[in-house]
Amino acid sequence: MAEGWPKKRRLLGTKVKRLDGPDKATGRAKYSYDVNRPGMLHGVMLRCPHAHAKIKSIDTAAARKTPGFKALVLVLPAKDWIVVKAGGDALELRSVPNKKKKEKEEQRTVKVTPGVTILRKNKVVAVADLKPDDVVQVEVPDDAVGRELFFAGDEVAAVAADTEEHAEDALRAIKVEYEVLDHLVVEEEVIKNPKKKTTPGALEGNYDTTIKDATKGDVEAGFKEAEATVEGTYGVPVISHQCLETHGLVAEWDADGGLTVWASTQATVATAAALAGRFGLPPAKVKCVTHYMGGGFGSKFGPDVQGFAAADLARRAGAPVKIMLDREEEIIAAGNRPSATGTVKIGGKKDGTITAFAVDCYGSPGYTGGATINLNLMPYVYGDAVANMARSHKVVYTNAGVARAMRAPGHPQNCVLTEFAVDDLAAKLGIDPLVIRRKNLPPNNPKADKVSWAGRRHDIYTEQLDLAVKLSGWNEKWHPPGKGKPGAVRHGIGMALHTWGGFASGSTTPNECSVFISKDGTPTAETSTQDLGTAQRTVTAIVVAEVLGLMPTDVLVKLGESVYGFSSGSGGSTTCPSQAPAALLAAQAARDDLFKKVAPKVGADPKDLAVEAGKVVDAKNKKEWGWKEFCGRLGMDEAKGRGEWSLAISNEPENANISSGQVGGVQTAEVLVDSETGVVRVTHMVAVQDCGLVVNKLACESQVAGGVIMGLNYALFEENIFDKHTGRQVNPDMEFYKLGGLRDMPKITVHMQDMPERGVIGIGEPPTISTAAAIGNAVFNALGVRVPFLPLSPRRVLDALAKGGK
Amino acid sequence: MNDSTGEARSGPSRRGFLTGTGAAAAAAAGLRGELAPAAQPNPAAPAHGPGPVLVELTVNGNKLSTTVEPRVTLLDALRNHLDVTGCKRVCDRGTCGACTVIVDGRTVYSCTMLAVEARGADVKTAEALGGDRLDPVPAAFADCDAQQCGFCTPGFVVSIRAALDKNPKATPEQVEAALTGNICRCGTYEQMRHAIVQLCRKGG
Amino acid sequence: MKNFTYHRPATVAAALPLLDAEWGKTELLAGGTDLLDRQKEYVSQPDKVVSLTGIGGAFKQIAAAGDAVTIGAGVKLADIAESKELAAFPALTGAAGEIAGPQIRNMGTLGGSLCQRNRCWYFRDEHVPCLLKGGKKCFALDGENEYHAVFTQGHPCVIVHPSTLAPPLIALGATAEVVGPKGTRTVPLEKLFQAPAKETQREHTLAPNEVLVAVKIPAKEPPRNASYEVKQRETSEWPLVQAAVAFRPFVKVARDVRVVLGHVAPTPLVSEAAAKALEGKEVTDATATAAGEAAAAGAKPLSGNGYKVALVKTVVKRAALLAAGARPYWEG
Structure with missing residues (x-):
């Protein structure tokens, strides 16, 4: 029977400095990028400059002769x-x-010419070193000929090479001849050329049409029922994660054939496992270290091509x-967020009811991959309340x-497509969009546990809307679109809602943490x-310190090494x-x-002992010991404990208040739009967010504000732009x-519920979802003209104004 | 290899000006001193490189030296040759500010300065603000949680330190103006504003 | 970056013999903020880099003498922005203070700002054989041209000139002092620039073996002047469009009006039409608006930058009003 979180929270939910x-x-913190090992070489990658090509020939001879070249x-x-x-010079394999x-x-026969590399047990060997039944890997340059490359x-x-500069020189000395093939880099060009195929896979053209359209109710009837209907095409571009610490790693083999990597990764264990698989090593022989990490945002879950190459x-x-x-x-x-462009038709009534919602959208995941957004989430947040809908999606x-x-993933796109349409509908109906939002909230599920999200x-959304209205001054500041104070610079306010999971990891192996207490009283927490x-790191210290009656700074946290037990990758706000x-x-x-080991030495019964701030008490016998004094009685022994957790464990009924999932959030944006320059300035953002039990209020608020800022960048600035010709x-x-800097940022009001x-729920992802939609709606409110595509740059704003005729 | 330890950093401007026929013509055109196109004498400006060149500089009060090719940036010399890794390589094109260091009292992008150009310079990185006594700027960042992944943070901290060194009575608006050359991806700006307010209240 | 030999002469005289008669093999390094970028992209691959940072004295000074202020080409942008000697030229100091961020302003120089190469993303991509890299076409013409020129007539290459200091300096009637093997020449600043169309041309008219050493601004009775630019972000950013306006107030009207546009054409662009619209008139919202309309009249935008024509109107209007001392109506 789980003891659960302490009833009295001393540290949990307070503001603790990291x-x-x-x-x-x-x-002083050493990131993977900062690791300089003795004798370390620098590696660089050669990449195809063409969007689609085949390798005709490759000649590495000159590269191998450049100064400082090593491999x-x-x-x-x-x-x-x-x-x-x-x-x-022959090898039969x-x-x-x-x-x-x-x-x-x-079977294959290899003629071992210069340039052919043979590896056995991860060491380069000569033909003469080999004997039958040896397991080898063989690199034959000709094998690269004919390889098709699918993006620039x-x-x-x-x-x-010995220096980065020499590595670059060597790289540029590799001679590759390419057969340049047709490419399509712009989604609209794919749509115009439905038969043209420039990407892999068995399909005709560059479409995946296997994704089924999803419908519910009777969408035609729903539109007939509507008092107003609007149709609009909205879109968000492909953007980049832009992790400030780039992807990569330092790889070092030891004399025993083991491999250590210092990687910039969101998954030390998975990265080590992938390397072990690639190099035929037992998992225990590979160690992945990530003590500090310069941003991942979902893009760093394995070694990647460059990580394997470094090793x-x-x-x-x-x-x-x-x-x-x-x-x-x-x-x-190194990854990107897929685009989404959707034509949305929405119908509703003056009381705010959405009677029908239809969306036909497409997006691109790059040259391969699956669905870019989860269509079932649309209309985003309001899906459960809307009776009639039709949804279809194409992968381009x-x-x-x-x-x-x-x-x-998928949520910000769905949020923009849905929430833009909601505000356009409100404008057509002549009502405050808040009316539609309140009217179409997902209903409570009367069968579900009353503590749970479902x-x-x-109730949670209603409370969030009330808070957001109050904190933003919505009722005083909202005006019909385009009907604010006249002038060159127009004021607007907008809103959007979001939802997310944030459960414990669904991995079948539970996440582990171990805590050791030594006789000096210092607890050490180890987790990979x-x-x-x-x-x-600070979360772990807070939790351990809370249980042991200490301060977070008293706890030594060792994390970010794959050898410290299992942990899942940091994705889905599951960490x-x-x-x-x-x-x-x-x-x-x-x-x-600790109680079990020390109690006999102090003449106590372990079950009478309890921890209070800085001490161990025996309430029954009215005795107490200072923490260090008590731990000192461990002598040469050590107290230890191991904990493990997973989604399955959290789903056991008695564990629901240790961790759970599903959150909602409401954000409002206030903007000033200069109608003569098209420049949008966001002046105030309000983010109301629930996340169950708050562990560290300081870092939690940071996460939410950070999510808002990432959403603001999405709204105003970011876009991967491709040239269709090159x-x-x-x-x-x-x-x-x-990406915006400090002076581009609004005042941000964060309210954590x-x-x-409800126990701990992850918070990394939700607060970035609705920001861009709220800002886009605020710009619409300011101008009375929809700027349908992100980013809301001067170009997009002025073009929309020119079209809107205002 | 054609190397020298390099001329004294501030030397050239204090050495004698050139004279000569060209200079006379230049004087007529309103040009003085170093600007004059002297025909002769023509003092040699020695070639350094392309092989490694000795670079001696002061980093955080320590005299350090290394040899690097002329093409090596100050950032790469610090990180790859001197193991001073507080300055980060992020954009490597003088935009994001993660590589910001103070050279002779002014902030620069170390990714966009050749190491040979920093010969004899006094270089200060974020590491100078740590040690036994934590500088108020990183302390305010830690207090206010003005960092998440932390990869941009040393650059921001150095920019703020330089702004407050220049004007200890700077207002938060003035400090913010000093940060237009730095970018954060995690979105720590709201907390950074708290840190700046704390710093300005304390007077740098 | 390709490796090179490095020279750091102590005087301009010592620099000159190190320069070539042709572009390509030798590059001048001033602040480095443009050159190093190009070298890292392999767009410039000099064998020799001649650093001007060792040249001191007047090269790095701002000096007011007689009827002119002379700014050495080696003066840092930050020092121009904060210069007391230049207080009468807010168009210049303001523009300097708006360039990128403090780090760039601490590194970049006046000479570098005027002689830097353009920021076209096709030009800056080693793998795109554009006109300025010896190729046969300008990729921006039917490519991604959101930031390119809107005054494109007669230009096979549609870059915008990247200098934010050039428009105010031209508006202020500045001249450039140029030193070369044949001696010294003085060039009106607007003549320093040209629209390049091939590999052997730069965005300026200097010969490969010449050095820009100073810029001189007439300082006798300085005109009213202002620069206004639109930037998408408050963070380190290139202006989308810029205008510098200078005029002399005569009773209530503007005389000797100069209007210069930046970031709209392959060169800084003097707008005679806009100047004419203001000449002899009181600067009011109406006349400033008319000047903006006149400035935009000849624009021929590309597929993706029509919005910049609207920006031309706005920046001219706002710069004129600022120069006249009007309260900025666009600020709360």
Whole structure:
């Protein structure tokens, strides 16, 4: 029976400074990018400059002769072979067929010419070293010939040299001839050319049409019932994660054949496992370290091509190798948030009822990948309340880098498409859009637990709307669209709603945390999870300190090493709801172990002992010991406890108030739009957010404000822009790929609803979802003209005004 | 290799001006001193590189030296050769501010300055603000939670330190104006504003 | 970046013999903020870099003497922005203070601002063979041209000139002092610029072996002047469109009006039409608006930058009103 969170919260829910704040702010914190190992080499990636091409030939001879050159790797599928016969310059091999995949055994003969590399047990060997039945990997340059590359930035090779500059020189000395093929990088061009196929897969053209249209009720009848109907086409572009620390890692092999990587990753355990798989190592032989991490936002869950390449270069060169992507590579090849363009038709009544909603949308995940948004979420937030809807979605493939999860994948797009339509409908109906929002909230589920989201979601949203109205001054500030104070600079206010999960990780292996208490009284918490900037290190310390009656600074937290037990990747806002309960259980178990071990030495019964701030008390016998004094009695022993947590564990009925999931949020935006310049300034954002039990109010508010700011950048500035002729992104930088600075930011009012009875819920993703929609609606409110496509740049605003005739 | 330890940093401007026929013509055109197109004498400006060049500089009060090719930036010299990693490489194109350091009292983008140009310079990075006594700027960042992933933070901290060094009575608006060359991705600006208010209240 | 040999002469005289008669092999380094970017992109691959940062004295000074203020080409943008000697030229100091962020202003120089290369994203991409890199076409013409020129007539390459200091300096009647192997020449600043159309041309008219050493602004009875620019962000950003306006007040009317547009054409663009619209008239909302309309009249925008024509009207109007000392109606 779980003991659960302490009834009296001493630290939980208060504002606790992050433990690593000073180290980060003074540059002493060592990120993976900062790791300089003795004898370390620098690696760089060679990428295809064309949006679609085939390799005709590749010549690495000159590169291998450049000063400082150490190793070269071609990007090819990894494959193990078994030596049948080796001698002279010839190698006879047979494959190791994967029986599960029903593969057949292959044979191949390799002529070992200069440029051919043979590896056995992760070391470069010569033909003479080989004997039959050795397992080898063989790199034959000719294998790269004919390889098809699907975007400008697709990886071809990697080199390592003594300095970064020499590595770049070597890279540029590799001669690759390409057969340049047709490309499509602009979604509208794909739509205009439905048969043209420039991306992989079995389909005709660049469409995925396998996604089923989804309908509910009778949409035609719904539109007939409507007192007003509007139709609009809205869209959001592909944007980049723009992690400030780029993707990459430092790889170092040890004498025993083990591999250590210092990686910028959201998943130390998964990264180590992927490397172990790639290099045929037992998982225990690979260690992934991520002590500090410079942003991931959903894009960093594994070693990636460059991570495998770094480890491969390192094994060939016999020295540590660092590959960190540069900014351009980060943008073109390390993930992005897919676009969405949708034609939305919405009908409703003056009382706010949405009678029908129809959306036909498309988006691009790059050259491959699946659905870009979850259609079932539309109309976003209001789906359960709307009786009649029709939804369809097409995936449009373009010759561009592949999408990855980005902070609430699918949600911001759905939110914009839905909420823009809601405000346009309100304008047509001549009502305050707040009326529609209140009218179409998801109803409470009377069958669900009253503490849970499902059981009270209507109430939570209603309270959030009330708070947002009050904090933003909505009732005083809202005016019909375009009917604010006249002048060059127009004021507007807008709103949008969102929802998210934030449950514990659904991974079948639970997340682990271990707590050790030594005789000096210092608790050490060990977990392999990583602190992406979410203050997870501090969360762990708060939880352990709360249980042990200490302060967070008294706890030594060791995290970000794959060897500290299992942890899932930090995605889906699952880290805090997985890790905080694991730390809770570990600390409680360590405390109980401490009581068990020390009680006999102090003449107490473990079950009479309890922790209070700074001390252990035996209330029954009216005795107490200072924490250090008590722990001192451990002697040579150590108290320890282990905790584990997962979605399945949290779903056990008695655990519902330790962690749960599903949150809602309401945001309002106030803007000033200069109608003569098209420049939009956001002056005030209000974010009302529930997240169950707040662990650290300070960091929690930071996360929410940070989400709002990311949403603001999405609304006003960000866009991956591709040239349809060259097939290349024109702004893979931070100059024309724009992100706001301090002076671009509004005052941000964050209101956290503390609901400790619901346990811990993740908060990383939800607060970024509705920001852009709220800002877009505020701009509409200011101008009375819809600016339908993000980002709301001067160009888009002025073009919309010119079309709107106002 | 054609190397020298480099001339004294402020030397050239204080050495004698050139004279000569060209200078006379230039004087007629209103040009003085260094600007004059002297025909002769023509003092040699020695070639450095392309091989590694000795770069000696002061970093956070410590005299350091390394040899780097002329193409190596100050940022890369600091990070890759001197293991001073508080300055971060993010955009590498003089836009984002993560590489900000103070050179001879002024903030610069170390990614956009050649290391050879910093010979003899006094360079200050975020690490100078740590140590035994935490500087008020990083302290305010820690107090107000003005950082998340923290990768941009040293750059912001250095920019604010320089602004307050220049004007210890700076208002929050003036400090904000000093941050137009820095970008944060996690969105820590709201908390950064709290830190700035705290700093200005304390007078830097 | 391709490696190079590096020289740091102590005088302009010592710099001159290090320069080539042709573009490409040798580059001048002033603040480095443009050159290093180009080198990192392999758009410029010099074998030799001649740094001007070792040149001191007048090269790095702002000096008021007689009827002129002379600004050395090596003066930092930050020092121009804060200069007391230049207090009569808010068009210039204001524009300097708006450039990028403090770090760039601490590094970049006057000479660099005037002689920098354009920011066209096709030009800056090594893999795009545009006109200025010896290619056969301008990719912006039917490509992504949101930030490109709107006064495109007669220009095969539709970059915008990137200098934010050039328009106010031209409006103020500045001249450039240029030193080369043949000696010194003085150039009216508007003649310093040209629209490049091929690899062997730069955005300025300097010969490859010349050095811009100073800019001189007539300072006798300085005109009223102002610069106004529209930027999407308050953070380090290129202006979308800029206008500098200067005129002499005579009783209630404006005389000797100069209107210069920035970031709308391959060169800074003197707008005679806008000047004419204000000449001899009182600067009011109506005349300033008319000047804006006149300035925009000849625009021929590309597929994606029609919005910049509207911005031309706005910036001219606002710069004229600012120069006249009117209260900015666009600020709350």
